[in-house]
Amino acid sequence: ATKIPFRLNENQALLTFEDEEVAQRLTRMSRHCVNLDNRTANVTVKPFELDVGFLFELHITISGKKIRVSEIPELPIPKNWMRDKLELNFYKTEQAPGGGEIQDVTYTPGSGTAVITFLKPGASNKFVGHAKYPFYVEGTWFNLSVSPHFNFHLGKFQPYCRVSRKTILLKGIPEVEEDEESVQDMIEIHFQKPSNGGGEIEKIKYISRGTAYVCFEE
Known part of the structure; x- marks a missing residue:
């Protein structure tokens, strides 16, 4: 109890x-x-x-424009260089089809993660089923982890008393x-x-x- x-x-x-x-x-x-x-x-x-307490509805959707990238290697290069290389890599590569024109890359040094935002809706669907994605930087190939980006929305938020x-x-x-x-x-x-x-x-x-x-x- x-x-x-x-x-x-x-x-x-x-x-x-x-x-x-x-x-x-x-x-x-x-x-x-x-x-x-x-x-x-x-x-x-x-x-x-x-x-x-509070009652609410939690709505979760998979973004059609964003993907989450992790296991980005820590390399002795400036942050903006790594961001540019990620943008070029996910725009198009020889090893796998890219998502097309990229609107934004949010890269967090130290965490090894980034969020790639494509310009066209539905572009992120091209990465469904690709748990790993090749990444060439500083003369070395790496395999990055790619996962969907989830959007969270709270609805019908209201307090209640028991x-x-x-x-x-x-x-x-x-x-x-x-x-x-x-x-x-x-x-x-x-x-x-x-x-x-x-x-x-x-x-x-x-x-x-x-x-x-x-x-x-x-």
Whole structure:
């Protein structure tokens, strides 16, 4: 089970019921009059939001204009020279057909990788099935690794809150003279009574001063 921390502020309480229908019913009632010894307190019941996350759709497409090249050898030549040699090599070679006119070469020295962007859409399809591609530089033949370039797009991005089905959050509990444990007992008695819409309580935590972090397992 995943332990989820929750910050409980002063004059708040968390109640977890055995039956989730009890928690749902109390939440729908929203406001409750709780007898705290010599006074009646109007408290508010809120849904207990466990955490906040995000929902989204991830769309992945294979670029028709770009390829990713790796295993480029580290040679003692300037960066722009290597970039030019990559452009000439992938434009056309004697050993294998190239992709045609090249729009851009993004070469990263030290990583041994580059992204080749061709001018015409669909040019990268010529390299499908070619895991290795010959590369002639500085009098030596090398085999470069060629792979598709993927485009990633996030769609329908929206936040969401996961709400507990069995736990409620009480807010607006007034300060009283009784100690924290006594007030917690009075809250528990009120919300256990079926006449108040309550039911059997598994756990309860009340904070009268400061804050506390409570861990719940979901």
